[in-house]
Amino acid sequence: xxxxxxxxxxxxxxxxxxxxxxxxxxxxxxxxxxxxxxxxxxxxxxxxxxxxxxxxxxxxxxxxxxxxxxxxxxxxxxxxxxxxxxxxxxxxxxxxxxxxxxxxxxxxxxxxxxxxxxxxxxxxxxxxxxxxxxxxxxxxxxxxxxxxxxxxxxxxxxxxxxxxxxxxxxxxxxxxxxxxxxxxxxxxxxxxxxxxxxxxxxxxxxxxxxxxxxxxxxxxxxxxxxxxxxxxxxxxxxxxxxxxxxxxxxxxxxxxxxxxxxxxxxxxxxxxxxxxxxxxxxxxxxxxxxxxxxxxxxxxxxxxxxxxxxxxxxxxxxxxxxxxxxxxxxxxxxxxxxxxxxxxxxxxxxxxxxxxxxxxxxxxxxxxxxxxxxxxxxxxxxxxxxxxxxxxxxxxxxxxxxxxxxxxxxxxxxxxxxxxxxxxxxxxxxxxxxxxxx
Amino acid sequence: xxxxxxxxxxxxxxxxxxxxxxxxxxxxxxxxxxxxxxxxxxxxxxxxxxxxxxxxxxxxxxxxxxxxxxxxxxxxxxxxxxxxxxxxxxxxxxxxxxxxxxxxxxxxxxxxxxxxxxxxxxxxxxxxxxxxxxxxxxxxxxxxxxxxxxxxxxxxxxxxxxxxxxxxxxxxxxxxxxxxxxxxxxxxxxxxxxxxxxxxxxxxxxxxxxxxxxxxxxxxxxxxxxxxxxxxxxxxxxxxxxxxxxxxxxx
Ligand SMILES: Nc1ncnc2c1ncn2[C@@H]1O[C@H](COP(=O)(O)OP(=O)(O)O)[C@@H](O)[C@H]1O
Ligand SMILES: [Mg+2]
Numbered sequence: 287x288x289x290x291x292x293x294x295x296x297x298x299x300x301x302x303x304x305x306x307x308x309x310x311x312x313x314x315x316x317x318x319x320x321x322x323x324x325x326x327x328x329x330x331x332x333x334x335x336x337x338x339x340x341x342x343x344x345x346x347x348x349x350x351x352x353x354x355x356x357x358x359x360x361x362x363x364x365x366x367x368x369x370x371x372x373x374x375x376x377x378x379x380x381x382x383x384x385x386x387x388x389x390x391x392x393x394x395x396x397x398x399x400x401x402x403x404x405x406x407x408x409x410x411x412x413x414x415x416x417x418x419x420x421x422x423x424x425x426x427x428x429x430x431x432x433x434x435x436x437x438x439x440x441x442x443x444x445x446x447x448x449x450x451x452x453x454x455x456x457x458x459x460x461x462x463x464x465x466x467x468x469x470x471x472x473x474x475x476x477x478x479x480x481x482x483x484x485x486x487x488x489x490x491x492x493x494x495x496x497x498x499x500x501x502x503x504x505x506x507x508x509x510x511x512x513x514x515x516x517x518x519x520x521x522x523x524x525x526x527x528x529x530x531x532x533x534x535x536x537x538x539x540x541x542x543x544x545x546x547x548x549x550x551x552x553x554x555x556x557x558x559x560x561x562x563x564x565x566x567x568x569x570x571x572x573x574x575x576x577x578x579x580x581x582x583x584x585x586x587x588x589x590x591x592x593x594x595x596x597x598x599x600x601x602x603x604x605x606x607x608x609x610x611x612x613x614x615x616x617x618x619x620x621x622x623x624x625x626x627x628x629x630x631x632x633x634x635x636x637x638x639x640x641x642x643x644x645x646x647x648x649x650x651x652x653x654x655x656x657x658x659x660x661x662x663x664x665x666x667x668x669x670x671x672x673x674x675x676x677x678x679x680x681x682x683x684x685x686x687x688x689x690x691x692x693x694x695x696x697x698x699x700x701x702x703x704x705x706x707x708x709x710x711x712x713x714x715x716x717x718x719x720x721x722x723x724x
Numbered sequence: 725x726x727x728x729x730x731x732x733x734x735x736x737x738x739x740x741x742x743x744x745x746x747x748x749x750x751x752x753x754x755x756x757x758x759x760x761x762x763x764x765x766x767x768x769x770x771x772x773x774x775x776x777x778x779x780x781x782x783x784x785x786x787x788x789x790x791x792x793x794x795x796x797x798x799x800x801x802x803x804x805x806x807x808x809x810x811x812x813x814x815x816x817x818x819x820x821x822x823x824x825x826x827x828x829x830x831x832x833x834x835x836x837x838x839x840x841x842x843x844x845x846x847x848x849x850x851x852x853x854x855x856x857x858x859x860x861x862x863x864x865x866x867x868x869x870x871x872x873x874x875x876x877x878x879x880x881x882x883x884x885x886x887x888x889x890x891x892x893x894x895x896x897x898x899x900x901x902x903x904x905x906x907x908x909x910x911x912x913x914x915x916x917x918x919x920x921x922x923x924x925x926x927x928x929x930x931x932x933x934x935x936x937x938x939x940x941x942x943x944x945x946x947x948x949x950x951x952x953x954x955x956x957x958x959x960x961x962x963x964x965x966x967x968x969x970x971x972x973x974x975x
Contacts, residue, residue: 669777674814675824677774678884679802679832688827692818692867 325439355495358521383470397451403444441473461490478508491517534560568700575608605641760945803835807890874901911936
């Protein structure tokens with residue numbers, strides 16, 4: 287349906303109002319200034335999204351696109367052991383989207399080059415120049431992602447990482463939220479050199495409104511692992527993009543845990559460019575509409591453009607009290623991408639009738655010798671299992687949580703590292719327990 | 725201990741009366757058996773006592789040591805000491821058997837105001853009890869009842885009973901689907917739990933289980949009622965002549 291002139295103008299106004307509230311940092315190198323300028327042009331050409339756009343049919347982007355961030359009160363996680371605290375890692379802390387050197391470790395590590403984005407954009411680092419905004423630009427086709435272009439144009443901070451070997455410690459981004467009206471835009475770059483390996487961790491709510499973009503270039507034989515826990519501030523809003531290019535024999539694996547959040551849209555745009563590569567993305571989301579609204583959207587676009595590659599998408603959501611879940615997952619198999627093995631599953635467990643799940647799984651295949659499957663289910667709690675547990679003395683709430691954890695297990699199992707998997711599992715258990723006691 | 729008086733039960737969703745006035749008292753230290761043709765309401769009785777949804781009590785009472793069972797949640801009945809070994813144990817994918825057993829034990833202890841069992845003590849306890857029932861480590865690790873054979877499921881029920889040490893045990897056709905060796909194992913497990921303070925209600929279709937678990941009293945259930953009660957010889961009578969004679973006698 288063609289947009290009316292008024293709708294076109296409204297989109298322009300929306301976009302211009304947002305741009306007017308932003309400014310790119312000054313003093314950057316010529317290439318960076320150019321990259322920003324091009325990103326701004328991409329943003330203007332596309333215009334910010336509205337609910338009318340097909341890609342935003344199930345998620346209203348209004349609070350993500352409006353000029354000012356909506357306030358989000360802070361969450362007190364009293365007496366809780368911070369996530370990953372038992373894990374030896376390179377900690378990089380951002381407070382409301384601003385790098386905090388005092389709370390961060392020195393930006394050095396074995397097999398690793400790390401720099402602040404703001405520094406990198408002033409220098410002439412070849413690999414950074416070849417990556418900044420580049421995968422994001424490629425990711426604009428065939429679906430526009432204006433909020434990612436906005437990120438490239440106006441990101442104020444972030445980190446650039448180059449892994450040159452097997453990095454011993456995970457790089458851990460900790461996103462603290464201390465200002466109720468903060469509006470953060472972060473952009474990270476990760477370049478994994480041939481045969482190198484790095485794990486990137488993320489946790490924390492980051493800001494009242496968070497726009498984060500990560501561009502990841504995994505060269506041949508490299509491996510990128512990502513485990514994220516999005517902060518539990520009930521009122522926070524986030525839109526995140528992970529743009530990845532996966533080379534020959536390379537691995538990309540990402541897992542996200544989301545509990546709480548008024549609005550979360552996590553996009554993965556993965557281009558499998560080399561033969562025999564692997565890309566796995568998984569997510570576990572738990573939402574309770576009773577503690578504010580909860581809306582969680584996983585949008586994944588995986589392109590197979592090489593032979594004998596495997597991709598997996600495993601997304602699980604547990605929703606109650608009016609919580610909303612969305613999954614849009616696409617596997618595109620390009621001509622010639624023979625022997626592709628693509629798997630996709632998205633499942634929601636609705637704990638009541640007020641909650642809802644919308645799924646749009648898509649396969650688009652232009653090669654004949656491929657194996658692709660997808661499935662989506664929406665279900666309620668297994669009443670018989672619940673009764674069985676209760677008949678053994680387990681109270682209803684606890685029995686429900688056991689079944690919730692069991693349901694999410696398949697997604698959590700996707701985390702390869704045992705300690706990280708254990709940490710995420712414990713985090714989930716604690717969250718459920720606290721909720722039970724509340 | 726368990727006192728059931730004139731218990732009448734219909735299906736919640738349908739106008740179908742299943743129990744039509746059941747009277748039954750199981751004293752502490754005794755083993756009562758219920759036999760009866762398929763469809764007579766034996767499982768329904770066990771479900772109603774343990775608190776399963778889908779049934780409506782239209783009359784009568786059921787108490788455990790004087791406490792109204794029918795007024796309690798299923799977990800409260802369990803904490804009060806009632807246990808049902810299911811005719812069809814339920815599979816729970818994603819929940820490890822060990823996690824399940826420990827959660828159940830600690831939940832009951834908590835409900836009774838007792839301390840939780842430490843992870844180490846629990847492990848020792850489970851291993852000892854599992855060994856007696858020839859349940860291997862693999863079965864303890866797997867998800868609850870998932871991929872278990874019929875016999876393994878039934879042994880897993882008895883393991884739960886042995887761990888939870890309920891005062892009133894109801895066994896619903898625990899012998900069905902078991903070969904002779906497995907049945908002996910299960911019977912030994914049950915006999916090991918027999919004690920002065922504990923009552924048993926053993927529901928079975930066949931006499932053979934009762935060769936191993938000697939009942940004190942045998943009841944015959946038909947069409948939602950206990951139609952005859954007697955000593956162990958009643959079970960033998962059923963074995964020899966089937967239910968037809970008894971049903972005829974009463975009619
Ligand atoms: N949930 C149910 N829905 C429909 N019919 C049921 C249900 N539960 C029990 N019944 C019926 O009630 C009767 C008694 O069943 P049940 O208690 O399983 O008998 P038994 O265990 O003695 O074989 C049967 O006719 C059975 O079909
Ligand atoms: Mg039965």
